[in-house]
Amino acid sequence: MENTKSSTKTSNRKILFGAAGLIALIAVLAVVYVMFRPKPVEGSKNIAIEVVDKEGGSEKYEFRTDAEYLRQAMEEAEGLTFSGTESEYGMMVETVNGTTADYNVDKSYWSFYVNGEYCNYGIDTQPVADGDQFSIIYTAE
Amino acid sequence: MDDQKKKRKITIQDIALIGIMTAMLEVCKAALSFLPNVELVSFWIIMFTLFFSWRIAFVIPVFVLIEGCIYGFGSWWFMYLYVWPLLAWITYMNRRQQSIWFWSILSSVFGLMYGFFCTPVHGAMSIASGGFRNGLYAAFAWWVAGIPYDIIHGIGNFVVMAVCYVPVRRAVSMISPLPHCLRTEKEKK
Numbered sequence: 001m002e003n004t005k006s007s008t009k010t011s012n013r014k015i016l017f018g019a020a021g022l023i024a025l026i027a028v029l030a031v032v033y034v035m036f037r038p039k040p041v042e043g044s045k046n047i048a049i050e051v052v053d054k055e056g057g058s059e060k061y062e063f064r065t066d067a068e069y070l071r072q073a074m075e076e077a078e079g080l081t082f083s084g085t086e087s088e089y090g091m092m093v094e095t096v097n098g099t100t101a102d103y104n105v106d107k108s109y110w111s112f113y114v115n116g117e118y119c120n121y122g123i124d125t126q127p128v129a130d131g132d133q134f135s136i137i138y139t140a141e
Numbered sequence: 142m143d144d145q146k147k148k149r150k151i152t153i154q155d156i157a158l159i160g161i162m163t164a165m166l167e168v169c170k171a172a173l174s175f176l177p178n179v180e181l182v183s184f185w186i187i188m189f190t191l192f193f194s195w196r197i198a199f200v201i202p203v204f205v206l207i208e209g210c211i212y213g214f215g216s217w218w219f220m221y222l223y224v225w226p227l228l229a230w231i232t233y234m235n236r237r238q239q240s241i242w243f244w245s246i247l248s249s250v251f252g253l254m255y256g257f258f259c260t261p262v263h264g265a266m267s268i269a270s271g272g273f274r275n276g277l278y279a280a281f282a283w284w285v286a287g288i289p290y291d292i293i294h295g296i297g298n299f300v301v302m303a304v305c306y307v308p309v310r311r312a313v314s315m316i317s318p319l320p321h322c323l324r325t326e327k328e329k330k
Binding site (some may be wrong): 004 | 178242249252253284289295
């Protein structure tokens with residue numbers, strides 16, 4: 001009887017430690033996210049978006065925007081049209097200025113660059129900063 | 142014991158069981174695909190490892206292969222190659238645990254760390270295309286961007302295990318005798 005009580009106590013203590021550890025892990029992840037998440041810059045910004053199509057032809061859009069993320073900036077760019085599939089991570093861009101890149105058909109896709117570096121985020125979470133130069137390039141493997 | 146191990150052969154019953162387990166994983170995954178990062182695959186892999194032990198070693202490769210055939214062999218597919226076996230291995234190493242809270246916490250931690258576990262593949266791809274420093278930064282940024290989804294994943298896994306563990310355990314014990322290590326003191330008698 002005593003043994004059962006003591007083992008229940010130990011087991012309860014382990015569960016409590018486990019629960020505390022779980023909450024601590026969630027807290028650590030939340031802190032890491034808050035500290036290192038992509039941070040947008042607010043205010044008026046000068047940016048440029050260059051679209052390089054299938055044939056290598058280039059179209060450049062230079063404008064001022066208050067957009068925090070690339071998607072909004074793309075929507076504001078006069079003459080730039082785009083569409084794609086909505087997913088849990090935001091829009092997966094498939095068509096830009098009427099040209100569709102379909103990976104399943106010919107292993108082609110639209111790749112996004114910011115200031116010459118490959119974008120680490122989707123267009124819904126890619127921050128926009130003053131002076132950013134974005135490139136949207138038709139890429140085929 | 143060793144003789145028994147040597148004599149073990151895969152029976153038709155085992156093959157049928159492996160097929161049913163794989164089908165359950167696929168159906169449950171497809172059924173919940175509209176809910177971002179809420180899934181039953183972790184739950185079933187833990188339960189199948191507990192109840193049907195070594196058979197999971199056949200279920201996971203078949204499941205991963207079917208997933209690749211359905212959705213394409215993208216970078217996520219390479220993550221599947223080691224993430225699910227890792228969960229099965231951790232489960233197998235703790236198979237004597239009977240506490241619902243232990244399994245709920247383990248399942249939740251797996252969900253919370255899912256993005257982190259997947260980072261090596263993304264890191265390797267980024268390093269290959271952008272160099273070591275840029276690659277590491279890209280992998281870190283990719284993991285951080287996914288943390289909100291990992292937290293949803295962890296909470297979802299906890300709730301699923303807390304709600305489903307007892308009824309599923311009871312149902313399995315009705316159709317097939319539980320492994321000895323999983324039986325409660327009362328069931329052992």
